[in-house]
Amino acid sequence: MATYNRIGATYARTRRPDPRIAARIHRALGDATTVVNVGAGTGSYEPSETVWAVEPSTVMIAQRPAGAAPALQASAEAIPLADDSADAVMALLTVHHWDDLETGIAELRRVARRRIVLLTFDPAVSRRFWLLDEYLPEAATIDDTHAVAIDRLVTLLGGARIETVPVPHDCTDGFLAAFWRRPEAYLDRQVRSGISLFAQISDDVIQPGLARLDDDLASGRWADRHAGLLQLETLDVGYRLLITDV
Structure with a gap:
């Protein structure tokens, strides 16, 4: 919660849901008529079927739009809802922030009647993202301490279908790898303010790497080295949907 109380003030501006990613998430939810969103933040990607949002940060809750599902200030590890409260439970780019992953996943399984949908990232793939690999290896090392292996999640869920979520080159949701074809964005402090990794790392660690990127x-060295990326419309930078029927 502390991380998002620090970075959450500009979150609604820098983390606007991307409609292509939204379509993937909503398709994964299937025909669920009631949905609980855990680690809900400002409500990005919530379908109209959402009946409750669970979010620990008051800063994030305050930015939820009018008409959004009612929010419960609570953590994933202690969801204040009854067993089998909704057809589906979704948790998007949140599991790496939980204090107790096993308890949190058990809570998702308790609340969901039929399906769980997680959006997360595969650290084995994301670790190779050019920003981390070439410019911020120290930050990547710190991030590794929070990352959750896909195999571990699948085991805790009791099995899951895994879908790759390619990131469009013009993605409107400013998560860490959203700007893979727009490298100049990482030099913008407001962009970085909406990315949790940067909130966890001091400027002393990231500024040398960002200075190299600027240079x-x-x-033109970046463009020469990554000319192939400039021809791509989407890129697999490790984001994954995990879908489990319970």
């Missing part, structure tokens, strides 16, 4: 953009 490489100015000289």
